[in-house]
Amino acid sequence: MATPARKTVYRVMFIHQDKLYEVYCRSMAQGDLYGFLEIEEFIFGERSNLVVDPGEEKLKNEFAGVRRSYIPLHHIVRIDEVEQEGTGKIRDHKNPGGGSVTPFPQGARPVKD
Structure with a gap:
């Protein structure tokens, strides 16, 4: 008995206007536009x-x-091939977890004379 053909599902995470987008699609490629990832079949x-x-x-x-x-x-954060689609999301890029923990600020390095 033949098994049904499994369609590939990709999870693509990218940054757009300080937001982290997580979308699911069936097709992606480098495409014809140099420097761009082409995503289709959302x-x-x-x-x-x-x-x-x-x-x-x-x-x-x-x-x-x-x-x-x-x-x-250069806006792509991560691409995963997944077993099944999940829930797409738009999150704040600066605080993706949505929590109240803020990273400790990095100070300037001292200048050596």
Whole structure:
């Protein structure tokens, strides 16, 4: 008995306007535009109408009608091939966990005379 063909799913994380985007797609490539990652076939979770995730809904609205997106390579944070799609997110890039812990500020190095 043949097993059904499994479609590859990618999780792509990139930075856009100080936000960390996490999107899921079925297809990605370097594409024709030099220096850009081409992402297409976006995957958004099919949820019931009773439960709506506002974060994913915002992401879904932003990419509504987009067939293909080109992301500058220097904005890519990470690309993973995953078993199944998850929930797409838009998070604050400076504080991705959303917690109240702030990194300790780095001081200037002393100048040697």
